[in-house]
Amino acid sequence: MEMIKVNVLTEYKSPNSAAFNLPLISYKHDLKDVGIDMKIIYKISSDIFNCDVLFINSKFFRKDWGEDGAKVFSFLNQAKSKTNYVAWFDITDSTGTCQFQVLPYVDKYYKSQLLKDKNLYTQKMYGSRIYTDYYHKSNSVTDEAPIYSDIDFNIEYLDKLRVSWNSGLGHYSQSLIGDMRKNVYRNSGRMLSAKIPHSWVSPNLDREIDFSARFGISYKRQTVRYQREQIKKLIPEISGLPKLTRKKYFSELSKSKLMIAPFGFGEITLREFEGFISGCLILKPNMQHIETWPNFYLSDKTIIEHEWDLSDFIEKLEDCYTKYSDYLDVARNGQNVYKKYVNPLTGVELFVERIVAILSDIKDGISVED
Numbered sequence: 001m002e003m004i005k006v007n008v009l010t011e012y013k014s015p016n017s018a019a020f021n022l023p024l025i026s027y028k029h030d031l032k033d034v035g036i037d038m039k040i041i042y043k044i045s046s047d048i049f050n051c052d053v054l055f056i057n058s059k060f061f062r063k064d065w066g067e068d069g070a071k072v073f074s075f076l077n078q079a080k081s082k083t084n085y086v087a088w089f090d091i092t093d094s095t096g097t098c099q100f101q102v103l104p105y106v107d108k109y110y111k112s113q114l115l116k117d118k119n120l121y122t123q124k125m126y127g128s129r130i131y132t133d134y135y136h137k138s139n140s141v142t143d144e145a146p147i148y149s150d151i152d153f154n155i156e157y158l159d160k161l162r163v164s165w166n167s168g169l170g171h172y173s174q175s176l177i178g179d180m181r182k183n184v185y186r187n188s189g190r191m192l193s194a195k196i197p198h199s200w201v202s203p204n205l206d207r208e209i210d211f212s213a214r215f216g217i218s219y220k221r222q223t224v225r226y227q228r229e230q231i232k233k234l235i236p237e238i239s240g241l242p243k244l245t246r247k248k249y250f251s252e253l254s255k256s257k258l259m260i261a262p263f264g265f266g267e268i269t270l271r272e273f274e275g276f277i278s279g280c281l282i283l284k285p286n287m288q289h290i291e292t293w294p295n296f297y298l299s300d301k302t303i304i305e306h307e308w309d310l311s312d313f314i315e316k317l318e319d320c321y322t323k324y325s326d327y328l329d330v331a332r333n334g335q336n337v338y339k340k341y342v343n344p345l346t347g348v349e350l351f352v353e354r355i356v357a358i359l360s361d362i363k364d365g366i367s368v369e370d
Contacts, residue, residue, distance in 0.1 A: 003037045004359060007048060010040060010057035015270070016091045016112075017059045019170025023351045030348050031355060038355075044075070049082035053362060056106075058090045058099055069101065076105035085362050089164050093266025095290055096129035100150050103157040108362050110164035113268055113292040118158050125149040130289060131263055132223035134308055143221045162361065165354060166292045169342060172273040173199060200339065201254040203279035203331035210321040211258040212280065213238040214249065215271065219264070227285065228262050230310055235317075253278035257324045258317070268292065272303070276338035281320055281331040293354065294341040302334035 008024060011017050024031075024038055031038050041048060048054070056079075064071045079086045088102050090111040098121065103109055115121065115130060125133035128149045135141040217232065219225035232239045244252065253259065259275035261284045268290075272282050276296070286305045287297040299305050304320055304327065306313045320327050341347045 003032075003035055004053065005037045005039070005051040006053045006055060006359070007039050007041055007051035008055040008057070009044070009048060009060050010055075011042060011060050014059050014062075015170065016093070016167055017057055019167040020057055020059075020089065020091050020112075020165075022171060023165065023169045023347070026344065027348050027351050030352050034352060034356060036355060036359065049079060051083060053085045053087065053359060054079055054083045056086065056088050058088060058092065072102070073105065076102060080105055087358070087362055091164075091167070093167075093264065093268065094129045094131075095267060096125060096127075096132075096149055098128075098150065100157070103154075103160055106160070108162050109157075109160045110162045110358070112164055112166040113266070113290050114161060114163050116289055116291045118161055121149070121158065121161070122155055123149075127221060127223040129224075129266075131227070131267065131285070131308060132221070135223050135226045138309065139226070141223050141226045143223050162358070163291050163293050164358065165351070166268055166294065167270065168268070168273050168294060168296055168338065169347075169351070170270075170273075172270055173277060200277060200335065201279040203281070203328060203335060205254070205279065207255050207257045207324070209252065209256040211260055211283075211317065212253055212256040212275075213260040214241055214244065214252075215260070215262060215264075224263075224265060227308070227310075228264075231260065231262055231313065234310065234314055250274070250278060253280055256280055257321045258283055260317070272296070273338065276335050279331060279335055281324070281327050282334055283317060283320060294337070294350070296334070296338055296341075298333075298337070301330065302337050304330060 010021055012021060021040065025040060028038050039051070061072045076086070086106045087108045087110055088099070088106040090099055090109065092098075092112075095111075095113050095115045098111070100109070100121070120130065126136040126146060126148060127133060127143060128147050213231070213235065215228055217225045217228045253274060256278070257280070259271060259280040259282055261269060261271040261275060261282050263269070263285055267285070267287060272284060275282050282303040284297070284303050284305055285308050287303070288299060288305075290297065297303055304316060306316045341350055
C-alpha cells in the first residue's frame with residue numbers, strides 16, 4: 001500500500017488546539033491502516049515540507065500576525081513551493097474571525113464551523129461575527145474598539161472554504177484521570193493516553209435542579225458578551241453565582257434538567273459538550289446558520305433553540321423544565337449523538353472517513369484505501 005504522508009503543523013497550549021489534535025493522535029494507527037501516515041509536528045524544522053499534504057493549525061501562528069503577518073506569509077510561500085498541497089485549518093471559535101488573507105497561499109481553507117451561506121463572508125460584519133453584527137444592528141450595541149470582518153478577497157476564493165471538525169472532539173469529561181492526562185498534554189505536549197475516559201450520566205435520572213446557568217460575562221467586547229448579559233437580566237437569580245470546583249460543577253450538571261448554553265467567543269462552546277456528557281437538555285440560541293462536523297445541533301432533536309433576540313427565551317426555558325418529560329427524548333438523542341462521535345469504538349470509523357474525505361477533496365484523485 002502506498003502511503004499518503006501528511007504533516008500536521010500544530011501547537012498544544014490552547015483548548016481548541018487540544019481538540020484539533022486529539023482525534024489525529026487518538027486514531028493515528030487507524031489512519032495508517034487506510035494508507036495515511038499522519039505526523040504531528042510542534043516546531044518548524046527542515047523536514048516540515050517532507051510530505052504529500054501539509055495541514056496547518058491556525059493557532060500555530062497566533063502570535064505572528066504583527067508586521068502585517070510577514071512571518072506567516074513567508075512560511076506559506078515556502079510551503080506552496082515545497083509541498084504538493086497545503087491546507088489551512090482555522091480553529092477559531094466562531095463562524096467569523098476568519099484569516100482569509102491566507103487564501104491565495106493555500107489549496108483549501110478548513111474551518112471548524114462555517115456559515116451555511118458562504119456569500120455572507122463577502123459582507124462586512126461588525127465584530128467579525130454574524131451574531132455580534134446582529135446585536136450591533138438590532139440593538140445598537142457597540143464595542144470600544146470595533147473590528148470588522150475582512151471582505152477584501154477575491155470572491156472566487158469562497159470555493160476553497162470547507163468544514164473540518166469542531167471542538168466537540170476534545171476532552172470535556174469530569175474524569176479525574178482524563179483531567180490529569182489533559183493537563184500533562186497542555187503543559188508538555190506529551191499525550192499519556194489518547195483514549196479519554198468519559199463518565200456518562202443518564203438523562204433518565206431524577207433531576208432536582210431546573211437548570212444550570214453558570215456562565216461568565218467577562219468578555220472585553222460588548223457585542224460578544226451582550227447576549228449573556230441579557231439572559232442574566234431575564235433570570236436575575238443566576239447573577240453572582242460563585243464558581244464551583246470542577247467536581248461540584250459536574251455534580252450540579254448531573255442533577256440539572258437543563259443547561260443554558262449561550263454564545264461566547266463563538267457559537268459553539270464547551271458548555272454544551274459538558275451538558276451532553278451529563279445528560280442535560282441543551283437550550284441554545286438558534287444554530288441553523290452553521291455548517292459544522294460533527295453536527296450536534298439538530299433543532300428539537302438534539303438541542304432546543306431560542307431566538308437571538310431572546311423574545312421566546314423565558315417561554316422555552318420554563319416549558320423545558322416544567323414539562324421536562326416531554327423533552328427527555330431530545331436530551332437522550334443529544335447525548336447519544338455526541339457519544340457516537342467521541343466514543344473510540346464508534347468515533348474512530350467516523351473520523352477516519354472524515355480525514356479520507358478531506359484528503360480526497362484537497363486533491364481530487366488522491367487515493368486512500370477503504
